[in-house]
């Protein structure tokens with residue numbers, strides 16, 4: 001089969017011909033129909049985050065079941081599915097406690113094992129989720145990462161009806177975060193970005209746009225909340241600057257959930273920003289299986305609209321994928337490119 005693979009960090013992805021995976025007894029072989037190109041993939045290519053090499057990236061995958069192992073009864077060939085990128089054991093202490101993102105044996109598809117930038121991907125059946133006909137493959141793919149992280153961030157920030165919420169970054173995660181916060185009954189959602197197109201998109205989704213190029217977003221959020229700040233703030237970009245702003249935007253007892261990936265430090269005033277407000281800074285890692293199922297339901301009922309997220313589809317070709325990754329590295333205005341087969 002054709003696969004677009006990463007051989008070594010710092011080099012572009014390249015097309016290779018590799019054997020299609022042979023499904024084991026508990027595995028499902030999926031014909032990939034859509035695979036999202038994510039900022040994480042740019043990190044693996046650059047070596048910012050380590051992937052097991054060589055590797056076929058692609059952790060946002062939807063497709064059709066091609067074949068099932070002898071022990072698989074939940075699926076049959078032809079089923080529409082999407083894939084939980086976390087392959088977990090289901091048996092360790094973390095899996096049993098319902099925190100399977102910390103599974104001691106966890107592997108991520110497209111990073112620790114081959115993913116969806118290929119014609120086929122093989123995965124254990126327990127990580128395969130049914131995808132209703134109402135949800136297009138490309139939407140199913142982005143549900144598995146950007147929407148999943150957005151929902152997990154909202155849950156970690158304990159957003160409830162009536163809360164004010166600030167979303168830093170109107171990319172693939174932010175578009176879902178705005179809609180999910182509003183579905184949850186957030187009183188007002190402030191969307192911080194610098195791209196006019198993304199700010200307009202945020203406004204069309206019911207958020208109050210905050211242009212970080214035009215004014216200090218912290219001062220602007222304080223002004224718009226009569227000085228109180230927000231109950232929850234989500235950092236979905238991965239920049240020290242926006243992490244600091246996220247924390248500084250909080251109200252008394254506010255929660256900042258950080259989901260953007262960076263190794264660089266940020267600083268806040270412990271007294272003014274944290275102690276004096278009893279504010280919380282919370283890390284966000286991956287998602288839960290239950291959150292993926294909830295998202296698929298929301299998308300199938302039309303409550304979560306992913307059409308603004310998938311702004312471009314590209315073919316399964318190395319040049320197109322590399323240029324989409326280049327664009328993500330430049331924080332381009334493109335929200336999300338999805339490989340469509």
Ligand SMILES: [Zn+2]
Nearest residue numbers: 038040145146
């Ligand atoms: Zn992703």
Ligand SMILES: [Zn+2]
Nearest residue numbers: 089092095103
């Ligand atoms: Zn486990």
